[in-house]
Amino acid sequence: MAAPPELIDDATAEIFLRLPPDDPACLVRAALVCKRWRRILSDPAFPRRYREFHRTPPLLGFLRNRSDRDPSPQFVSTADASPFSSPEFDCKQWWTLDSRHGRVLFRCVEPDGLVVWDPITGDKHYIIPQLGNEKIDLAAAVLCAADGCNHLDCHSGPFLVVFVSADFHGLVTWASVYSSETGAWSHTDAYLDFPCCMDPVPCLLAGDALYFMAFFGMCLVKYDLALQDLSIIDMPKEHDCLMTTAMISEGGGLGLASIDGYSLLLWSRQAVTDGSEDWVHHRVIDLKTVLPIRGLRTIAHLAGVTEGANTIFVNTYVGIFAIELSSGQVRKVGEREHYTIVPYMSFYTPGMSDNRQTSWSTSILYFHECGVWCLDQRSMNQVIVVPSDYIVYLMHRSRKAPDNYAALIEILLVHYFVVSVTDNLKLLSLITGMRSPPPPTSIVRASLVSWSCVLSEPAPSGVAAARGTAPYLQAGPINHPWLGFLRYRHPTTWMLTMSFSPTDTVVVEGDALYVYAWTWDECCWVQRKAVDLKALLPVHAISFSPLIFYLPQGTDAVGVSTDAGVFVVELTSVQVRRKLLEREELLKEEGGGTSSTNLLVHLSYCEL
Amino acid sequence: MAAPESGDGNNGAARMVTLISSDNTRFEVEAAAASLSQTLQLTILDGGGGGGDGIPLPNVDSATLSKVLEYCIKHAPAAANGGAPNATAVDRAELERFDNEFVNIDQSVLYSLIMAAHNLEIEGLQSLVAKKVADMIKGKSPMEIRRTLGFPDPTPEEQAEMNAHMLEYGWAYE
Numbered sequence: 001m002a003a004p005p006e007l008i009d010d011a012t013a014e015i016f017l018r019l020p021p022d023d024p025a026c027l028v029r030a031a032l033v034c035k036r037w038r039r040i041l042s043d044p045a046f047p048r049r050y051r052e053f054h055r056t057p058p059l060l061g062f063l064r065n066r067s068d069r070d071p072s073p074q075f076v077s078t079a080d081a082s083p084f085s086s087p088e089f090d091c092k093q094w095w096t097l098d099s100r101h102g103r104v105l106f107r108c109v110e111p112d113g114l115v116v117w118d119p120i121t122g123d124k125h126y127i128i129p130q131l132g133n134e135k136i137d138l139a140a141a142v143l144c145a146a147d148g149c150n151h152l153d154c155h156s157g158p159f160l161v162v163f164v165s166a167d168f169h170g171l172v173t174w175a176s177v178y179s180s181e182t183g184a185w186s187h188t189d190a191y192l193d194f195p196c197c198m199d200p201v202p203c204l205l206a207g208d209a210l211y212f213m214a215f216f217g218m219c220l221v222k223y224d225l226a227l228q229d230l231s232i233i234d235m236p237k238e239h240d241c242l243m244t245t246a247m248i249s250e251g252g253g254l255g256l257a258s259i260d261g262y263s264l265l266l267w268s269r270q271a272v273t274d275g276s277e278d279w280v281h282h283r284v285i286d287l288k289t290v291l292p293i294r295g296l297r298t299i300a301h302l303a304g305v306t307e308g309a310n311t312i313f314v315n316t317y318v319g320i321f322a323i324e325l326s327s328g329q330v331r332k333v334g335e336r337e338h339y340t341i342v343p344y345m346s347f348y349t350p351g352m353s354d355n356r357q358t359s360w361s362t363s364i365l366y367f368h369e370c371g372v373w374c375l376d377q378r379s380m381n382q383v384i385v386v387p388s389d390y391i392v393y394l395m396h397r398s399r400k401a402p403d404n405y406a407a408l409i410e411i412l413l414v415h416y417f418v419v420s421v422t423d424n425l426k427l428l429s430l431i432t433g434m435r436s437p438p439p440p441t442s443i444v445r446a447s448l449v450s451w452s453c454v455l456s457e458p459a460p461s462g463v464a465a466a467r468g469t470a471p472y473l474q475a476g477p478i479n480h481p482w483l484g485f486l487r488y489r490h491p492t493t494w495m496l497t498m499s500f501s502p503t504d505t506v507v508v509e510g511d512a513l514y515v516y517a518w519t520w521d522e523c524c525w526v527q528r529k530a531v532d533l534k535a536l537l538p539v540h541a542i543s544f545s546p547l548i549f550y551l552p553q554g555t556d557a558v559g560v561s562t563d564a565g566v567f568v569v570e571l572t573s574v575q576v577r578r579k580l581l582e583r584e585e586l587l588k589e590e591g592g593g594t595s596s597t598n599l600l601v602h603l604s605y606c607e608l
Numbered sequence: 609m610a611a612p613e614s615g616d617g618n619n620g621a622a623r624m625v626t627l628i629s630s631d632n633t634r635f636e637v638e639a640a641a642a643s644l645s646q647t648l649q650l651t652i653l654d655g656g657g658g659g660g661d662g663i664p665l666p667n668v669d670s671a672t673l674s675k676v677l678e679y680c681i682k683h684a685p686a687a688a689n690g691g692a693p694n695a696t697a698v699d700r701a702e703l704e705r706f707d708n709e710f711v712n713i714d715q716s717v718l719y720s721l722i723m724a725a726h727n728l729e730i731e732g733l734q735s736l737v738a739k740k741v742a743d744m745i746k747g748k749s750p751m752e753i754r755r756t757l758g759f760p761d762p763t764p765e766e767q768a769e770m771n772a773h774m775l776e777y778g779w780a781y782e
């Protein structure tokens with residue numbers, strides 16, 4: 001066969017524009033045909049043209065919350081091949097609440113919270129629910145926050161989470177809005193003066209309002225995004241409340257779909273004579289004729305709707321079917337589901353997940369019955385002061401340490417998580433069961449340039465054995481920006497090191513004490529001093545590895561704890577200044593409930 | 609677009625224009641049909657293409673041009689009705705049947721048609737042929753697409769690059 005005439009790029013792009021958006025593998029495979037095709041498809045102008053050509057984001061799949069085989073939500077692709085895998089979260093359970101504008105909202109349990117997941121980039125944005133409400137039943141929505149957005153490609157932009165829940169103690173229903181831009185919940189909440197039992201199904205965005213199902217489908221709770229208020233909309237009197245879902249009506253306003261027997265009934269909310277609004281029943285679809293099932297034996301169930309394309313998902317004993325209302329097309333999209341599904345719609349073009357961008361708005365959260373902490377999401381280097389004994393640290397990313405931006409989450413003093421902020425909160429290490437000196441009661445700043453260097457270059461030469469496991473931060477003293485503890489997991493022992501300047505670190509390893517300085521030029525630790533503690537300390541035999549306890553601010557001395565007591569060692573002169581207290585006293589103090597760090601802080605100020 | 613009726617003031621019989629292919633074949637068609645091409649429309653509005661002049665189309669050979677004109681003649685009446693708002697369902701079905709048969713041709717002709725439709729800016733034809741090629745490559749692997757469209761076999765370097773990309777996009781081949 002003769003070689004075809006070369007098509008100019010623009011004509012080739014015309015072909016690519018017509019590849020189906022609901023099968024993203026088509027574009028990806030086309031991109032592999034030859035270099036020229038790849039170039040055309042990877043031109044940033046092409047995805048834009050493609051989205052504008054197709055206008056409505058296609059259905060790429062749906063999230064099912066639970067099945068017989070999988071207790072966790074699974075992403076079920078409606079295309080033959082899917083770039084997405086099911087999400088995983090570091091919590092005991094998670095549940096899909098809602099999906100819109102290219103994002104999926106999950107509720108997490110233990111620890112409790114909300115997570116916004118972007119399937120395309122894999123980004124996860126953790127959100128702390130407002131204090132005291134993390135455990136109650138709720139409905140929530142995620143939506144794009146950009147003004148005048150066409151929602152074709154806004155999945156990585158700012159978003160809002162609207163949270164509606166009932167307070168059965170205070171007998172109210174309230175709504176609150178979280179903004180990813182400010183990283184905070186709104187101060188002005190909307191209330192209804194009675195508690196609504198919210199249904200755990202996705203809500204509907206129609207116009208400027210969100211509609212949540214409540215009381216098992218008996219009514220809709222409307223949240224007006226512009227007016228920021230809540231109201232109740234009753235259902236049509238004759239509908240079957242267990243089989244109803246809100247949808248966009250054919251006229252573009254609020255509608256309902258309900259199933260009665262083998263009929264799918266469609267309603268729209270319209271103005272009636274006295275100026276009020278009521279439900280008008282406008283279409284009936286006979287499921288027995290529409291569904292490609294011979295002899296529909298059991299009643300079908302509504303499984304969900306899509307907002308833009310107005311597709312209704314109907315669950316039957318042979319599987320789940322998507323009925324497109326405008327074209328009348330019906331196709332089977334999955335196996336039978338037990339729960340409501342959450343459709344996911346977005347454009348996916350080649351190269352989209354390649355330029356995965358760091359989500360700088362990622363927040364770190366920690367939940368506990370005593371309190372909630374979060375990190376400043378904008379500056380990424382401050383811990384919001386939290387009224388608790390437990391702490392969350394975030395390390396600052398330095399100019400020279402590339403892409404290694406980590407946070408420490410400490411829970412109950414025995415569980416430590418080092419998570420990477422740059423890599424979707426990937427857990428770098430989990431350290432459990434280690435009893436450590438309790439942290440001071442509050443931390444204002446824990447962000448150290450040197451920490452991030454240490455993380456990216458984990459081992460000073462003296463602690464090379466620790467390479468491979470991430471060090472983690474321990475508490476630093478109050479209001480001291482450059483002081484903190486740094487722990488390495490040693491094969492046999494735990495070492496406590498301390499940083500006493502932005503760039504210096506003291507390490508005790510075995511019976512020796514080392515001082516390291518960080519050199520920016522070479523980006524490595526250089527050993528400045530080595531002290532043999534066995535020879536220095538007036539102790540006959542050191543039976544356990546000494547630990548550095550404290551390094552007082554403004555001095556060059558460190559407190560070294562041994563089994564014979566705590567000594568203060570001056571680093572400049574390499575002399576033992578004095579013995580602070582006996583080990584028994586220390587243990588007694590610890591056991592007696594006084595924070596040993598506080599004790600040492602106290603000692604350092606009083607006695608050194 | 610409505611077919612231009614003005615120009616030479618000939619309102620009785622349909623105005624004819626002459627198009628000349630790259631291999632010097634002359635095609636005489638109604639101005640309304642030729643005006644489906646945005647490129648030709650301006651010339652025709654200016655009164656060009658009439659009489660013995662003819663409009664030369666150096667990028668389109670006679671085989672392709674006759675095919676293009678077949679499409680234009682069939683679609684001109686609907687286009688003259690401004691996108692056929694009052695066309696009957698029968699008319700629309702007939703056009704659809706014509707379109708389906710029209711693109712049922714060898715891929716090399718399809719390619720020539722894409723280029724001609726692109727150069728002459730005939731939106732409907734461009735869309736029809738692009739859709740046809742898209743349907744041909746839909747669901748196929750990169751190698752199958754190459755074979756379908758008559759691309760030469762990949763060089764070892766190209767093959768290595770394809771393999772590397774296939775690894776990267778493994779999900780698209782499952």
